[in-house]
Amino acid sequence: MHCDYNNAAMRVTLFGATGLLGQDLVHALHGEQLAALSSKDADLRDRVRVNRIVKDSHPDWVILAAAYTDVDGCESNSDHALSVNCEGAVYVAQAARQAQARVLFLSTDYVFDGTKSSPYETGDPRNPINVYGQTKARAEVRLLDILPDVCIVRTSWLFGHGGKCFPATILRLAKPQPEIPAAPEISATPRISVVNDQRGSPTFTVDLASALVALCRKQATGIVHATNAGDCTWYDFAKEIVRQAGLPAEVKPVTTAEFQRPASRPAYSVLSPASLHAHGIQMPDWKDALRRYLAKAPTSL
Ligand SMILES: NC(=O)c1ccc[n+]([C@@H]2O[C@H](COP(=O)([O-])OP(=O)(O)OC[C@H]3O[C@@H](n4cnc5c(N)ncnc54)[C@H](OP(=O)(O)O)[C@@H]3O)[C@@H](O)[C@H]2O)c1
Secondary structure, three states: OOOOOOOOOOEEEEEOOOOHHHHHHHHHOOOOEEEEEOOOOOOOOOHHHHHHHHHHHOOOEEEEOOOOOOHHHHHHOHHHHHHHHHHHHHHHHHHHHHHOOEEEEEEEHHHOOOOOOOOEOOOOOOOOOOHHHHHHHHHHHHHHHHOOOOEEEEEOOEEOOOOOOHHHHHHHHHOOOOOOOOOOOOOOOOEEEEEOOOEEOOEEHHHHHHHHHHHHHOOOOEEEEOOOEOOEEHHHHHHHHHHHHOOOOEEEEEOHHHOOOOOOOOOEOOEOOHHHHOOOOOOOEHHHHHHHHHHHOOOOO
């Protein structure tokens, strides 16, 4: 049975409740009937357990925010990445189909290759350039086949209070260093090198969580792009973090080629908000979201 009334509590089963996004989803789902699951409660690779949990929780919606999200780690652990991000998602979709529940699946801007120079629309062809993106792209195709009314939400560059994220790293690196009396020529001002040739949209997990709950309430189907408004490079993002936090660090722009990582990243992965706006949902600008993140960021980083 689906929850059709806007004010009735939804029954939601959330995989990935302990993650960066999942923790804010738990807050945003306050007032709904929520089954919040970590990997210890249900490993996505355990088909029988996933099926039992979905069946027993009688959800209106299953939100699948669980994933193996270590983009570089996926390159050397591709079997694990595929079994969690794709096969695990398929187990959830099959269980939801049996339980007649809707599924909202979290996907990524990394399903695209980054060769465009204008925002990606939901119908643009997938062409992932790293293993993480491949596992998510494959999962999208399988889920659309199993559940024609699935809602796939692609997002990007998440930051939030629930764990490791880019602003937390920059704040840690930008903290003034103690002066070394024996070597006063060594500057106490931290210098941070950040890539300036990858463009995307930073997204605050608090804003994304409330957009996801709204999409469930609106019975959304199909592919939706949901990020904070505006876009920037990682370098711009770091500069803005340092500026808003009032830290004396110097941020230096570097190229992706100078900063080799195991996984390739798309040079441009800005997602068009048209599909989100079509549901009457707007997300704030990323600089405004960063201000709210910093207002609560931990002081001891
Ligand atoms: N982070 C980003 O920048 C970003 C960008 C685009 C899309 N996304 C997508 O958004 C979603 C949320 O990302 P996130 O950054 O919040 O993730 P995260 O912080 O890495 O959290 C991952 C969550 O998945 C769970 N999990 C991992 N392996 C599992 C397994 N085998 N079985 C069951 N649960 C498992 C973890 O549970 P434990 O705590 O028990 O390990 C945790 O709750 C993911 O689908 C991700 O692909 C993220």
